[in-house]
Amino acid sequence: MTDAVGFWNTGAPLILLVALAWLLPGWLVPRSARSQGRIAVLLGLSALLVGAAGVPVFAAAQRAAGADPVGALAERPVATLVYLGRSSALAVLAWGPIMALRWFGLAQRAERLKGEDMMREGRG
Numbered sequence: 001m002t003d004a005v006g007f008w009n010t011g012a013p014l015i016l017l018v019a020l021a022w023l024l025p026g027w028l029v030p031r032s033a034r035s036q037g038r039i040a041v042l043l044g045l046s047a048l049l050v051g052a053a054g055v056p057v058f059a060a061a062q063r064a065a066g067a068d069p070v071g072a073l074a075e076r077p078v079a080t081l082v083y084l085g086r087s088s089a090l091a092v093l094a095w096g097p098i099m100a101l102r103w104f105g106l107a108q109r110a111e112r113l114k115g116e117d118m119m120r121e122g123r124g
Helices: 007-028 036-064 069-075 077-090 092-121
Strands: none
Touching (some): 007 036, 036 069, 069 077
């Protein structure tokens, strides 16, 4: 596996994971969600999915950089999975804040919808 930092083995995977971290919660959380608990659970699921997606993304990046992750996985599966898992875990530093911002936006939307519901019912 290659440890050199470049666009194709570091930049492109991070851009892809950041985009996924922004888009996935929007796909999973219904636009009409009013429950903060439901939003939190679905954001947690989104985080797990983005983290899991990081492993094949970084494997593809290693392949693009000239390494053979499939061969490495066949020869040393544990070491290869640890390496790819560590790369995916470190990527949280890039996509984690983006997902947190997304969470704040979804939480605000839920509160706005609850407030609009209260106004319609005459309680606001």
